[in-house]
Amino acid sequence: MNALKVILPDGTEKEYPAHYSALDVAKEIGARLANAVVAAEVNGVIVDAFRPLAEVSDNPERINLKLLTDKDPLALGVMRHSAAHVMARAIMRLYPGVGLAFGPTTGHGFYYDFDLDQKISEDDFPRIEQEMANIVKEDEPFERFYLERDEAVKFTEGLKQELKTEHIRTGLKEHGKLSFYRQGEFVDLCRGPHVPAAGKIKAFKILSVAGTHWKGDQTAKPLQRVYGTAWFSQKDQDQYLEQIEEAKRRDHRVIGKKLGLFQINPDVGQGLCLWLPKGATIRATLEEFIKQELVARGYLPVYSPHIGRVELYETSGHFPYYRDSQFAPIFGHDAGRIIDYCINRLSGDEAGGLEAHEEEALLEAAKIMGFDATGYKPTLSKDEKIAVLRKWEKSQERYLLKPMNCPHHVQMYKAEPRSYRDLPVRLAEFGTVYRHEQTGELNGMLRVRGLTQDDAHLFCTPEQVEAEFADTLGLVKFVLQSVGLDDYRVQLSIRDPKSDKYVGSEENWNKAEGSLRKVLTESGLSFESCEGEAAFYGPKADFMVKDAIGREWQLGTVQLDYNLPERFQLEYTGSDNKQHRPVMIHRAPFGSMERFVGMLIEHFAGAFPLWLAPEQLRICTVTDKAIEYGQELAQIFRRNGFRVSVDNRSTKINAKIRDAQLELIPYMLVVGMKEAEDRTVAIRDRVESKDIGTVSIEEALAKFKEEVANKTIRQLTKSKFAQVAETAVTADNEY
């Protein structure tokens, strides 16, 4: 009896027997299709193609079925999850007794975490891959089965999979029945779905191994995470691997060193970027560009110092909230450090009394600082001592290397009474901030400890919020477009309602998130909400930008803030002659200059467009006799605003050209006696890597000026990587 009504994507309805799976349906349509089916989408949910349709749908009378083949990106994710199982199975064969943790898919592959004392190294990859190949060749089917909780616990205990047992007990409390997948001798607690059989995995490779911890908890058991990738064809995989190589070639740390753009020198300090002249030129050009745009949009330039009183950041909330990732406070006088030290001695984790010499030093310090030392007696109780020292601590100067610019700008706003007529006030500064990032996070220019934000703070009335926010979005769009970054999406980062890490009232948060959502919707930008990603003081819109090879970077950000104005008691006089509270918008279109330029280096692979290139033109003299003309030319081009150098070495022209090509200089001006006599230049184009003709000086100037004015991007190897869609991460930490 036909009990299933199936509706296919083209709208056709068919009836099938009650026990049919998606695979059975496919077989009935055609053997070739059945062979190509990897998974199925039933009523929008991806499921195993081999599971009975009745089991995966609520209503057997109405089953919307889409058969997913190897052409479908969603199927790719399913297959990669199966590949994770195959790898785990191979590793179990090679390392009997290995403990299994989680094995989800990632954007371009998968990983599996193992509990194994023996270290897996790169040298082991070939034999793991070989074993995986055997499993794929065996082509055994994946089977799904259920166990009740109690049985599941017994079952994983029987398998000696402690982590799985623990996960069922603690992580999956709300699940009554638990699904498992069996593939030959390998059984794993898993949510699925999976491919029908291992043979669907056409290409795979183990990429790396790295340490991690059970459920990401540093205090928990250390695990080994093995990363791999898998594809439906060898060709796709080769292309992907080639793109990984391409990304390595673009590494800004390598290119930055080769081209002399920047330096991170251990003698200066970890995570502290030295901008060498060429890198500084790129940055200065970008800053100049954005400053012009800010004038046009009514921003006012300000400058603020690199340090500020700790109290300033206590008021803003940054100091207590980010204490661990800030450089320690700077004391106005060295003696202040002793007071701080003694407070820690008395109240710290290893609290104890003060030694006699410490008390002596303390009283000496108090004298230097001008405190009333009679208030402190060695006979006081510990708590009384702490109370006195806290008072001293507060009355001395303590500074913080500024971790944010906003409190400084807030003070500038506060410096004079504001009327509603003055608003919005837009204060802009390329402000350098310092954050003591964990050593493991530091990464070239992309993650540093001293960074310069292209920062600004807008103070406006609640009525102006949406218009101002819309304008900042427009600004970010404009600057991204100007450097040729036209592929981006916006992430609306909102609070996690379950968390208590945020400051401010429920009402303000709702208002802020509502405004952001409204303006983003009206802007026509595609955006998605991301819970728990907000800053502690307010929600934000982050720009996620795709580079030339399809990698996504979080760059610009716009943040809405009702809380700092509250904390700093900001006011303006309204038309009703009453005091009102302004709203703040924080925004940084580039994010930080370090990160942005680092990204640009990788985006352009070091070959900057003419307007940004640190050295735009190089004059290459053919013989010594042309040096004088070459130098005259250089002066002319410099006077016209170009960055030019002259290569007058006594090498052959071929060598000069080769060097200039390798240094990625956009144009070479080759001049010999012919050019000197005619007062012309032979232009060689780096992109084309050839002579593009001899023109007069005026013509050359006009050509280059036009290219600079248009910010033309002449060459951007948009790789096919950009078209390789990332697959959704199919499994999270649930199973």
Next chain:
RNA sequence: GCUGGCGUAGCUCAAUGGCAGAGCAACGGUUUUGUAAACCGUAGGUUGUGGGUUCAACUCCCUCCGCCAGCUCCA
């Protein structure tokens, strides 16, 4: 910060317990050159740091510093 890997000349890399080397760059000279590398020569090192094992350490062990990958974090 955690786990693992790594650290040799300015750069890229050799030397698996037995005399620290090459290419490029630099410097000196010759060459005066027409669109991706002219030729000859010179110099360059306490092998990241401090300690240990050994007749002998770039090599093996420990400490610290730094780098890389991943984890965790990211105002």
